[in-house]
Amino acid sequence: MRILIVEDEAKTKEGLISIIGKFTEYEICGIASNGVEGIRKMKELKPDLIITDIQMPEMDGLTMLRQVEQEGIPCYALILTAYSSFEYVRTALQLGAVDYILKPVDTVSFIAVLQETEARILKEESEKIDLAHLIWSLMTCKPEMKEQLTRQLSIQLHVNDRMEITLFLVKPDSIDQETADEMVQCIKERLNELCIMNFQVIHLSFSYGIVVLIIDTENNKHLNTMFSTCILPSLHHIGSCYCSYASMLGLAGLKGSVAELNALLSYAFVYGSDVILDKQMVEKLKFSPISYPMDLDNRIRKEIMNGDYEKALKTSSRFKELVIESKGRPELIREYTARFSSSIYNGAKEYDSRPEPLLIFHYFINNIIESKTKTELISNYEKIVNTILTVNHEETDIDNLTILKVINYIRDNYSKDITLSVAASLVGVTQVYLS
Secondary structure, three states: OEEEEEOOOHHHHHHHHHHHHHHOOOEEEEEEOOHHHHHHHHHHHOOOEEEEEOOOOOOOHHHHHHHHHHOOOOOOEEEEEOHHHOHHHHHHHHOOEEEEEEOOOOHHHHHHHHHHHHHHHHHHHHHHHHHHHHHHHHHHOOHHHHHHHHHHHHHHHOOOOOOEEEEEEEEEOOOOHHHHHHHHHHHHHHHHHOOOOOEEEEEEEOOOEEEEEEEOOOOHHHHHHHHHHHHHHHHHHHOOEEEEEEEEEOOOOHHHHHHHHHHHHHHHHHHOOOOEEOHHHHHHOOOOOOOOOHHHHHHHHHHHHOOOHHHHHHHHHHHHHHHHOOOOOHHHHHHHHHHHHHHHHHHHHHHOOOOHHHOOHHHHHHHHHOOOOHHHHHHHHHHHHHHHHOOOOOOOOHHHHHHHHHHHHHHHHOOOOOOHHHHHHHHOOOHHHHO
C-alpha cells in the first residue's frame, strides 16, 4: 500500500515515517506539509492512502478533503486528531475519510488502523472490479452462462427477482477515457446528493456506455425526472452524451434491457440529446413514408455540370426541406442525405477542376452517416454544401468550360448514340451555339 503523509509538525511526521518503515511493508510515496501541497502530490503520485492532519498552514486538512471531493479525486484518507479536536472528526468522515488516528500516535493502535484500512480498500476495489467484470461478462456471455452469471451478480448486489431495478444508459459522444471517468464520477456525486443509496455506476465500454443501476428505492417513480433535471444537465457540461431509461424486476433481464436501452439511443435523432429516451416515447412516434428524390439528384448534378451554383444551392435547400426536415425514419434520412451528398461531391469532382474543397468530403460523409441528432446531420450536410457550392467561381472563359464539359460527356458515353441535341441540353445552350 502506497501512503502519502500530509502533516506540518516535524515530530509527528518523523514518528509516522518511523513506525511505517519499522513495523510495516507499506511504502511512503510522498510527504506534504499542507493541503495545497497535498492535493498536488495526490494528483501526481496517486497514493492508495492519505494520512492527514486537520490543522495545517495555508490549507487545512478539512479544506483539502472538500476540494478533493469537489474535484472528484479518488481518495482514501485517515485523519490525525487530538482529543481537543475530536469534533472535527465527524466532518472529516462526512467528507470521505475512512477512519481517524488519535494524537499522540500509539504504535499498536496505528498499525491496527492501517491494516484495517488496507483490508477495506482491497475489499472495495475488489468488489468494484468484480462487479464491472460480472456485468460485462453477462453482456457478452453465451446463453448457457447467463443463468450462472445472473445469480452471481444478484448475490453480490443483494437483489432478488421481486426487486425493481431502474436502469439508465449514458453514452458519451467522446471516446476519451477521461470524459467517461468524469461522467461516472459526476453521476455518483449527484446520486449521493439526491440521497439515493443503493446504486451502481459502471462504464462498461465505449460501445455500450455507462450503465447506472438503482435498486429498489422508494423514489423509483421519480427517478427519471430526477435524473433528467439534476444529472443530465451536469453531464452535458462535461461533454455531449445521450441517455435512455427503463425498469425491470430482478436482474434476469439485464442483458436484454441494456440492449433495448442501446437501441433507444438511436431515437435521439428525433428527440435530441436533452431528454431521456424510454420505450413509451418511441412507441408514440409516427414516421411518414419518404422516398429518395431522384429528380433533385439529377437536377443538382446538371446544375453543377453547368456551373450554376446558385441554382444548385436552391436545389440543396429543397432536398433539406423534403428529406432532412421530414418525419421520415432516421435511418432513411441519414441514408438519403449521404446519397445526395455523394451526388454533389461526384458532380463537383467530375466537372470542377479544383480539388481543395473536395478533400474533406469523406470526413463529412462519415459524420452524416453517424449523426445522432437531426441538428448534427443538418450541420454536416450544410458543411458539404457550403464547401462545394459556395466557393467563388470565376466566370471567365465560360465557352472553354462548356466545351470541356461536352468533351467529358462524350468521353464517358462514346459507345452510345450521342446527338448534338442531347449534348447541348446538358450544358444549357442551343444546338447552333454549341456547333
